Amino acid sequence: MTDAAVTPARVPYSVAARQLLRDTLLDAARDQLVSRRWADVTMADIALAAGVSRQTLYKEFRSRDQFAAALAMREADRFLLAVEDAVGAHLDDPASALAAAFDVFLQAAGENSLVRTIVHGDGAEELLALFTTHGEPLVQRAAERLTTVMLASWPLLERPDAELLSECLVRLAISYAALPTGPASMTAASIAKLLGPYIEQLIAHAG
Amino acid sequence: MTDAAVTPARVPYSVAARQLLRDTLLDAARDQLVSRRWADVTMADIALAAGVSRQTLYKEFRSRDQFAAALAMREADRFLLAVEDAVGAHLDDPASALAAAFDVFLQAAGENSLVRTIVHGDGAEELLALFTTHGEPLVQRAAERLTTVMLASWPLLERPDAELLSECLVRLAISYAALPTGPASMTAASIAKLLGPYIEQLIAHAG
DNA sequence: ACGCTGTGTCGCTTTGCTTGACACAGATGC
DNA sequence: GCATCTGTGTCAAGCAAAGCGACACAGCGT
Numbered sequence: 224m225t226d227a228a229v230t231p232a233r234v235p236y237s238v239a240a241r242q243l244l245r246d247t248l249l250d251a252a253r254d255q256l257v258s259r260r261w262a263d264v265t266m267a268d269i270a271l272a273a274g275v276s277r278q279t280l281y282k283e284f285r286s287r288d289q290f291a292a293a294l295a296m297r298e299a300d301r302f303l304l305a306v307e308d309a310v311g312a313h314l315d316d317p318a319s320a321l322a323a324a325f326d327v328f329l330q331a332a333g334e335n336s337l338v339r340t341i342v343h344g345d346g347a348e349e350l351l352a353l354f355t356t357h358g359e360p361l362v363q364r365a366a367e368r369l370t371t372v373m374l375a376s377w378p379l380l381e382r383p384d385a386e387l388l389s390e391c392l393v394r395l396a397i398s399y400a401a402l403p404t405g406p407a408s409m410t411a412a413s414i415a416k417l418l419g420p421y422i423e424q425l426i427a428h429a430g
Numbered sequence: 431m432t433d434a435a436v437t438p439a440r441v442p443y444s445v446a447a448r449q450l451l452r453d454t455l456l457d458a459a460r461d462q463l464v465s466r467r468w469a470d471v472t473m474a475d476i477a478l479a480a481g482v483s484r485q486t487l488y489k490e491f492r493s494r495d496q497f498a499a500a501l502a503m504r505e506a507d508r509f510l511l512a513v514e515d516a517v518g519a520h521l522d523d524p525a526s527a528l529a530a531a532f533d534v535f536l537q538a539a540g541e542n543s544l545v546r547t548i549v550h551g552d553g554a555e556e557l558l559a560l561f562t563t564h565g566e567p568l569v570q571r572a573a574e575r576l577t578t579v580m581l582a583s584w585p586l587l588e589r590p591d592a593e594l595l596s597e598c599l600v601r602l603a604i605s606y607a608a609l610p611t612g613p614a615s616m617t618a619a620s621i622a623k624l625l626g627p628y629i630e631q632l633i634a635h636a637g
Numbered sequence: 638a639c640g641c642t643g644t645g646t647c648g649c650t651t652t653g654c655t656t657g658a659c660a661c662a663g664a665t666g667c
Numbered sequence: 668g669c670a671t672c673t674g675t676g677t678c679a680a681g682c683a684a685a686g687c688g689a690c691a692c693a694g695c696g697t
Binding site for chain 1: 684685686687
């Protein structure tokens with residue numbers, strides 16, 4: 224109602240339209256995956272659900288594989304948003320921030336239909352690979368974002384330490400999401416206990 | 431993170447793109463109006479700011495007048511959202527819902543740059559007319575939405591009564607937004623006092 | 638070996654945005 | 668009064684993106 228806090232440097236239509244196209248397609252695929260296996264969802268289905276032609280889909284994402292990669296990447300981005308929020312809510316205490324973030328992540332992952340589809344395991348092996356064997360870009364990106372938010376939150380942290388911590392956390396997060404050992408909160412607490420001392424040490428004498 | 435509560439019946443890209451175009455253009459105009467008078471903002475300015483050509487703007491909104499009308503209508507819609515929220519927060523007591531809604535509306539109107547531009551009065555007479563002399567479609571629509579939310583909130587209310595009340599409220603709201611007599615909360619309280627008995631009567635013996 | 642289905646590509650058509658030009662009306666200056 | 672300038676609204680031609688239909692190719696089941 225009031226004017227936007229700060230002007231977000233208006234996005235020109237052409238750019239916004241392109242993004243809208245991609246999002247529409249990815250959303251359409253996501254919808255399909257709630258009720259059907261990835262292997263059963265054809266490119267034609269996705270295009271149809273998005274209201275565009277198959278060719279437009281192929282032009283935007285060069286192949287089915289690349290489309291799947293984009294799908295995985297965007298889903299990861301959503302999780303990262305939630306995680307960043309969780310970290311932001313515990314700026315005072317890194318260890319509890321870690322626990323909270325991990326908890327939020329696992330909780331969300333457990334409820335996420337795309338993740339469930341993958342973990343449940345039938346017909347989505349190709350998608351699974353995007354988070355593991357072929358997951359380098361995704362892990363990379365997630366670790367980067369996590370590093371950024373950490374460095375911003377706790378200035379005493381040094382970049383190499385943050386990078387190591389981030390990458391391990393991301394890998395652990397993916398691992399537990401793919402194969403939970405117990406309730407989310409318990410896992411989160413365990414990880415926090417495991418890595419807490421390391422973090423405390425980093426924060427304490429800055430390196 | 432979790433899947434959307436209820437599937438919002440995915441919008442096909444072509445429709446979403448069109449809406450995006452309209453929104454981009456309207457937003458662009460809104461931006462301009464923060465710093466310049468309506469009379470000084472040309473159609474070319476708006477198209478440029480939105481990143482499209484002037485012709486595209488003309489095709490989407492047939493003329494400058496119709497563009498202005500759309501601008502006013504959309505701004506009204508924003509206010510209605512806020513008002514509907516306020517009503518929803520006071521389902522137990524119609525009179526206080528009315529007061530709250532009116533308060534929210536006047537408060538928001540006072541802070542809204544487009545409204546301020548119009549009320550402040552220089553070079554926006556044409557826009558002002560869209561809320562008054564040429565405001566029939568806008569008043570109509572606002573009253574309808576208000577009626578709908580009222581009927582949904584208080585089932586005992588009968589449609590004709592709700593329609594009368596809604597239209598009067600909309601007219602009063604516009605009037606006070608255009609020409610405030612005192613602080614928003616005081617005005618809201620006065621209106622609530624004025625119409626409270628009528629409402630109580632309607633709710634009490636259902637007609 | 639055969640038909641079936643889905644991926645990925647190609648060329649043609651169609652749609653929609655852009656560009657540049659124009660007529661017209663109101664305002665300003667000489 | 669006439670000339671100029673600016674902004675609105677319209678037009679035709681150009682162009683890029685999306686749609687449509689057809690095709691080759693690979694995998695799969697019969």
